[in-house]
Amino acid sequence: MNYETLKSAANALHLDILGGFHPALDDTDLDGFGTLLMLGPLEPAFWTHFKTQKEYLDGGPNPVDRWSSRVVTALATALGGHPFFPYSGPPYMPFYQWALRTERCHSSPVNLLVHDRAGLFVSFRGALALRQHVELPDSPPSPCETCPDRPCISACPVDAFASGSYDVAACRKVIRDDGPACCLTRGCAVRRACPASQGYGRLEEQSSYHMRVFLENDP
Template identity: 40%
Template sequence: MLIGWPELSARCERAGIPLRGGFHPVAEDGVPAAGARAAATLVLLGNAGPSMWRVFSAARAAAPGLALDDWTAAVVSALAAELGAAALFPFTGPPYWPFQRWAQRAEPVYPSPLGILIHPRFGLWHGYRAALVFAERLSLPPRDDAPSPCASCADRPCLSACPVSAFSPGSYDVAACVRHLDAGPGAACRTGGCQSRRACPVGQEHVYPEEQRRFHMRAFRRATPPAAG
């Protein structure tokens, strides 16, 4: 089925997982086929600010222990079935799809000094949870090519805010970060989220609520091996 961008956006919003952007793939993008037909359009879904978290939190209240990945897979797979699209996720694999590269094709996001993508409006408070691949060539809105806010940020407070100096240009000392999180002084990061991420002045009105920041920090810690030493 051929669907217009406004209706697609509205459906994703109602499902609780906002539409982030899209592009028409070329061979170099590595987008798989949509069923038996070549991919003609890929759109990304995810979060920007706390809107997705509110919907997921309500679902988790009704089903305690519900995992974010499981919720995402259920919601987006249902959308894909309704729309005649194929659903892809960054948390399944192999193969692991290049969501960061696709994001840079879909909207104006750029690598930040912390290594995660920064958005000119949402800052570091956004993410990508899924993609829908269509065999049809959907009409996409004009791309906003706003520049990276990091290019005009002279102070770079994100690099100096970390209490253990885990970040430097082009480098992230994961072991130092994990040791700090596991120690008593790491409570501020465990409960309030990464201090370097919070120090970025861009998108402060879209900062995740504390509950969401704690959730993501716990998930990061579970996924990261214990630090040696």
């Protein structure tokens, strides 16, 4: 089974391989696996497809997570692998660290993950662990290396990333007030400002949905 075959199998389910790596001997969470593939939405048509799915239509809670569990598990079963999910836990799998190990995700100037193709819109619906060692394509450099203006740094209307850590309370306030940057209806201004994000094709409706979920989960 080669990488292109795996990518085609994921794409058929409206998922994309956003990177992968070969686990080390001391990766206790991945003991016995030769390859881990990180899976995200296949843009730009993911949201249009998702809105036709039973998890979106049934009115139940957490539709995106339920869809991800069903689809990624089915893919893993078909390929003889094992699924992992960022929302399953505790214990929670180290998706942030896994993403960095793919060398297709990097820490951006605002400390959010940035992907070579998805930019700051990178998100993971799951990961697929396979027993075999699959040859992976070379990883492109970080898009931040060729981004002289770095608009992400100044895009947030409340400077929620200015301190070097994420000011969640300030972020939620501007979303709730639906301020000038229209974070609630258009998605995070910082993520939208990234040049790599702008070429990814993420629908504003999809970003708005996730921002509303973020507000609903305000403790």
